[in-house]
Amino acid sequence: QKPLKKQYHHIREREFRMKKHDEKRDYIRMTAECEVSFTDPESSLRHHGLSKNLSGKGILFETSKAVEAGTLVELTVSPENTSTPPLHALVEIVRSTPTADPTIFSVAASIKEILP
Numbered sequence: 001q002k003p004l005k006k007q008y009h010h011i012r013e014r015e016f017r018m019k020k021h022d023e024k025r026d027y028i029r030m031t032a033e034c035e036v037s038f039t040d041p042e043s044s045l046r047h048h049g050l051s052k053n054l055s056g057k058g059i060l061f062e063t064s065k066a067v068e069a070g071t072l073v074e075l076t077v078s079p080e081n082t083s084t085p086p087l088h089a090l091v092e093i094v095r096s097t098p099t100a101d102p103t104i105f106s107v108a109a110s111i112k113e114i115l116p
Contacts, residue, residue, distance in 0.1 A: 028055060036061045038075040038091075049107070051077055058110045059091065066105045067093045074115065088115040 032054040039046055049063030054077065067073065070093065077087040091109035099106050 032077070032079075034080065035078045036063070036075060037078070038063075038067075038073045040065065040067075041071065041073060052106075054087075056111075058094070058108065060106065060108050062099065062104050062106055064103055064105070066098075067096045067107055069093050069095055072112070073109070075109065089113060090115055 032051050034051045036049045036051045036059075037046055038049075047063055047065040049061045049065075051059055051061040053060050059075070059077070072090060072092050075087075075089055075091045077089075079086065089111050090113040091111050094108040094110055096105045096107045098104070
């Protein structure tokens with residue numbers, strides 16, 4: 001019988017291969033519950049929300065503002081940990097759908113450009 005450490009390594013390696021195979025995206029999504037703010041280009045009003053996940057190409061967040069697909073917005077993700085700098089990016093809204101709470105929208109966006 002293999003030592004426990006080697007058995008565990010084999011299981012973790014298999015899980016990694018399965019995850020890699022199951023994830024059809026170019027970038028892995030990471031759970032990231034951080035404060036999000038974005039500017040509505042029509043009104044120049046700042047809206048707030050909470051990110052759900054983040055990848056190298058996109059973000060999913062929840063907010064009380066429905067945003068039309070195709071809209072470009074400047075978005076800032078502010079991590080709670082102050083040693084991690086905020087992400088400031090130009091994103092294109094892919095979809096905005098109501099959640100179980102009809103006053104909250106789940107918004108998916110594609111990152112187009114990282115801003116300074």
